[in-house]
Amino acid sequence: MTLPINQILQGDSIEILNDLPQHSIDLIFADPPYNLQLQNELHRPNLTKVDAVDDDWDQFQSFAAYDEFTHDWLLACQRVLKPDGTLWVIGSYHNIFRVGRIMQDLGYWFLNDVIWVKTNPMPNFRGTRFTNAHETLIWASPKKGAKYTFNYQGMKGFNDGKQMRSDWWLLSLATGSERLKDENGDKAHSTQKPEALLYRIILSSSKPGDIVLDPFFGSGTTGVIAKRLHRKWIGIEREEKYIGLARKRIEMTQVELFDEATFDIRSKKKKAPRVPFSNLLEYGYLNPGQKLIFRKDMENTAKIKPDAKLRTQNGFEGSIHQVGKHLSNGNPCNGWDHWYFEENGEILVLDILRQRFRSKQGLTNE
Secondary structure, eight states, rough: OOOOEEEEEOHHHHHHHHHTTTOOOOOOOEOOOOOOOSSSSSSSSTOOOOOOOGGGGGSSSSSHHHHHHHHHHHHHHHEEEEEEEEEEEEEOOHHHHHHHHHHHHHEEEEEEEEEEOOSSSSTTTSSSSSSOOEEEEEEEEEETTTOOOOOHHHHHHTTTTOOSSSESSSOOOOOGSOOOOTTSBSSSTTTTHHHHHHHHHHHOOOOOOOEEEEESOTTOOEEEEEEETTTTTEEEEOOOHHHHHHHHHTTTTTOOOOOOHHOOSHHHHHHHHOOHHHHHHTTSSSSSTOOEEEEEEEEEEEEEEEOOOOTTOOOOOOOOHHHHHHTTTTOOOOOOHHHEEEETEEETTHHHHHHHHHHHTOOOOO
């Protein structure tokens, strides 16, 4: 089957997912039914009725039925994800713990859980519980140890140059002009997600040209943001009334012409041409037998072997990364950032030599 790029597919999410090619999707955002289990109508203190989520698509006969549905769509998503793809799923206390357990049972590997803290939550009108002011997102790889896209430097730019945290504030509900209305002026979709939330998700974990899929497309927020960020998208939606709204909304979304230099937010270090550590020996930037210092700790050193491996004082041998991991008690280690060399009485990080080599050889980031 040819991938239906930039299209909304009408029908059952599980059936359509199972028809898509295996390992074809880079990123999935899933906003499944929450199974809210509302028993009675909800009214405000002034006796006006709350427009709660009571749609048929959110109704399940039992937890067992909901779990079966969840298992099946998660399994189908796992099949279509590329080995380096990731899944985001959002939920509330009604369902997210059940979803998370099933994800782990299927072999998904959790990368983060993120809390979307709402600045304008619906109050608890009866005053019998705390106000539900957040929803939870789970970000996961299809299996343990898989590589994945994370635009770390780009997300730091969203947080005044600091690491982006897992509590996302200042992201309000979809309100005002962003909220889609039907012909009667009522909410067109009861659980429309804000564009700001999808912007952060898609920007953080995909690249321009990647394929973003939403198996519960609803009002089309995923498609709108994917288009703005020059990602390809696929939506799956059962309800015809939502498809019409989403299609019109996406068609009206204006985008700027794609310019790779502008839209690529990957770290310049990661984009730079690869330089094997052995090049530094071959071109005389380092010498066999020379001592390297780990994390500026003069007690942890290693000597460079002629084959570009390092040998520690206790005889452990490996690449700059393997030996760094060994000295870090098994934690991942980028040797370029943690090994140092001495030059003219100064202790300098090894990555400086890599930068010099690129400059001398005319290797650039372009």
